[in-house]
Amino acid sequence: MTHVIAQGTFDILHPGHVHYLRDAKAFGDRLTVIVARRENVTHKEPPILPNRQRRDMVSALDPVDDARVGHPDDIFAPIEEMEPDVIALGHDQHHDETAIEEELARRGVECTVRRAGPRDPEYEGELLSTGRIIDRILEERG
Template sequence: MTETPTTVIAQGTFDILHPGHVHYLTEAAALGEELHVIIARRENVTHKEKPILPDRQRRDMVAALDVVDEAHLGHTEDIFVPIERIRPDYIVLGHDQHHDEEAIADALATRGIDCEVRRVSGRDPKYEGELLSTGRIVDRILELRG
């Protein structure tokens, strides 16, 4: 009898990849054997500025990372559709993501998805001037080239 691999889902916008994203996905991947990443579609991003880069470009960049087994674009209408299809053991949130862990766990239970919701640690800058958020990178670009 073959055991199914422990499957982990991480999700986010991943507009401009940076070391904070790599830290998040590396910690998420360490929880299982298979890491799926769901990239938020531009039209579904309402909690912050819309992404600069197109959906498919963001997905392709995340898919290129060694720790990622598969990258998916989110569903246009229901964020839980890919989760229902993948059936993960864990959903892992970034340390600063706006999501409410309890609300996600309740929504998963309502849909009959048995998985644990976890949050990864933050990552401190390793050297002076290192930027660990897309917003700070955009601000720096505007400051230097705007």
């Protein structure tokens, strides 16, 4: 059985998230999703929704077999614990595959890092980004 781990913030779920998780699941047989803790999100605005709510929403999606909130101090700790075969990155996530592979090797974790493909909007006006959803809400209702 091929175990895949995907990770992300997953604030305000949208079709781009579903696409990413479907692609991730296609890399193997079992998909575990690690939802970033609010306090660990430093590359963009912190999520609006609480950690557990984001985890529960992700857990309810069909491709997901298990979802958990990330480690408070070490983002690699759950990966070391679960020893996945594949780590799936979203097509637009800021992570550097080589840096991840090097850190995994340093920790003795043998797995492949793969990136999901992009998802183009299926219709005009479809929003595939939490930031764009928030911007639209502020434009129309702010």
